[in-house]
Amino acid sequence: MTLTPVITEHWNDPTLYTLDGYRSHGGYRALATALKSDPDAVIATVKDSGLRGRGGAGFPTGLKWSFVPQNDGKPHYLVVNADESEPGACKDIPIMMANPHALVEGVIITSFAIRANHAFIYIRGEVPNAIRKVAFAVEQARAAGLIGKNILGSGFDLEIVVHSGAGAYICGEETALLDSLEGYRGQPRLKPPFPAVAGLYASPTVINNVETIANIPYIIDRGVDWFRQFGTEKSPGFKVFAVSGHVNRPGIYEAPLGITMRELLEYAGGMRGGVDVKFWLPGGSSVPMLTAEHLDIPMTYEDMAAAGTMLGTGTPMVFDSTVSVVKAVTRWLEFYKHESCGKCTPCREGTYWITGVLEKFEHGHGSQEEVETLTHLCNQIAGRSFCALGDAAATPYPAALKYFRDEFDAATHTPVDETFDPRASYVFAEAAAR
Amino acid sequence: MTAVATFYTMYKRRPVGKHHIGVCTNTLCALLGGDAVYDAIAEHLGVGHNEPTADGEFFLERIECQAACTHAPVMTVDWEFMDDVTPTTAVDVLDRLERGEEVWSTRGPRIRNFDATERTLAFASDDLATEGNSVDAKMLAGLTVAAELGMSAPAIPAPSIPAPSSPAQEN
Secondary structure: OOOOOOOOOOOOOOOOOOHHHHHOOOOOHHHHHHHHOOHHHHHHHHHHHOOEOOOOOOOEHHHHHHOOOOOOOOOOEEEEEEOOOOOOOOOHHHHHHHOHHHHHHHHHHHHHHHOOOEEEEEEOOOOHHHHHHHHHHHHHHHHOOOOEOOHHHOOOOEEEEEEEOOOOHHHHOHHHHHHHHOOOOOOOOOOOOOOOOOOHHHOOEEEEEHHHHHHHHHHHHHOHHHHOOOEOOOOEOEEEEEEEEOEOOOEEEEEEOOOEHHHHHHHOOOEHHHOOEEEEEOOOOOOOOEEHHHOOOEOOHHHHHHOOOOOOOOOOEEEEOOOOHHHHHHHHHHHHHHHOOOOOHHHHHHHHHHHHHHHHHHOOOOOHHHHHHHHHHHHHHOOOOOOHHHHHHOOHHHHHHHHHHHHHHHOOOOOHHHHOOHHHHOOOOOOOOO | OHHHHHHOOOOOOOOOOOEEEEEEOOHHHHHHHHHHHHHHHHHHHOOOOOEEOOOOOEEEEEEOOOOOHHHOOOEEEOOEEEOOOOHHHHHHHHHHHHOOOOOEOOOEOEOOOHHHHHHHHHHOOOOOOOOOEOOOOOOOHHHHHHHHOOOOOOOOOOOOOOOOOOOOOOO
């Protein structure tokens, strides 16, 4: 399958982040088209396109929009989830730094469709350079009359607020994000009610991922038939894949959904030093890992699910055979323990206990009994907390155990750093400080 | 107020000093060398996680995934990207900052100081959007390969909904 740059097509134009640069490649043409159309027609087009959320869950975007009640007298809000914090996910931040107007144009069109006059872009605080690029794009769009009152003479009004997060992974969970935006601790809400009915300030709210929204101008401008040339029936469209890890050319590769990891690896220059793929994760640390056996599975929502994992954010992390899976999983659990918001007991306590036991394995002090303890702990968390963070924390270990049981066995007597010299995994040649 | 301030890791309740140094030690960065980068910096500065140096010049923090895994191992200086660091290049950045030399983010503007970045975040804006380079070879990796292999997306069709009054029709 070939590479198909769409969102990334003009990233080599150093002026793309400016309004003039974006317009020189057809930018804001879709906005004019949409505003001449009808909000319901825009929703119908996005529904027909089959676009699915690019934030990880893959929920059909048009369907999500259609859940917003109309003529209910309440303000509607669009909130863009730009809190990209999933370990391994690194595609929204590049989109915002390179092509921020695609996001802004998508926000205006989406707000028009769901009849929102106020939109928020919640960007994680750790990336000031993405924040300033998006803020600059919003400012330029406002100065050009593309945001504000009576946009392009359509009678549609919109304000866009760029908001900085303050360093909490959980705020990538949509209801935690809403609480954070309202000024509280970012802790997930119990659903229902769903945000489409009672979201930000208890009003109907659509929350979409950056890449999802950045797709909208291209769909509106080029049409459903064009869009559906990419991908599969259930996973139409293109995807900004960010390939990281032990590959020769890590980076951003945009291709149709359905491309395989083997093809992506080839475009990324193959594995460093020709060393084998040991394990890889299709989209973030919250999806179960796969191995070299799975390189030919199409990267679609449905095929990844059939393989027992998820497409997730579509940002594959690839690790070679120098890496200890025990160490990798332990580090991910330390992350989930740190980022658990503390609201639900199974997640708050469970991540603490799993991490403690895994750290024993990392130091070669695990036991066969504790292999089972970990499985038991994961089962006690999965499905037992408000949001997906708990489920995510219960994901890495069972997948690792399924494919690499022998490493957990070895870690009952030998520290992983003795079995796997950490220096062998480094991507630089210089001697380590230790 | 305390409940919120203690919840978010970016709200610091102690002075941070002039420069905040973050080293990603989440799984991917750590395994690709982030642990060695962190160790080298900690040794060089003589401080540990969440500690400032005695002279108030630096504050070191182990940070979580920065959404720059393609550029691992990743360091941040006042939250600006310092991509693809090694123990040597990371320490060199600190030395240059300490000498008051000009240091640029690998994908962003000139390094200022922690206070200045905090102001950027508070107002979600500053006047530095046009400064520095935000797109690098790794972000263009796929585009570059596609150009080499003559690959592109299917051609753009003629507009499906005619918009005669729009001036932006030509392409």
